[in-house]
């Protein structure tokens with residue numbers, strides 16, 4: 001997303017729009033953007049630079065770490081903020097700043113049941129329960145044998 005400083009009045013400006021999802025492409029291929037990067041930002045001029053604050057919204061397709069099923073997860077950043085130095089230029093590109101913050105918001109260990117609507121098949125039973133039941137039966141068996 002390129003910002004032309006001549007288009008920013010002294011009081012700042014509100015911009016809304018979308019960047020194609022391709023700007024969010026990752027090289028590892030494990031996480032794939034599946035929606036455009038939508039932004040709603042207040043931009044303004046600061047000393048020697050441009051700042052932007054606002055909301056970013058997109059969605060990613062990723063694989064669950066438990067069951068390996070693919071699922072989609074929306075990602076919203078309510079408090080995005082960035083600052084870019086102009087260094088004499090009239091145009092600054094905020095794409096990299098948007099991209100970085102969005103990628104940081106992704107879960108490190110995505111689970112397909114993140115919203116409670118999906119039933120993750122990879123979730124193991126509470127590990128303690130099965131052996132405990134077995135143990136109890138053994139104890140009773142042992143007691144039964146004692147009575148005889």
Ligand SMILES: [Zn+2]
Nearest residue numbers: 064067112120
């Ligand atoms: Zn899962």
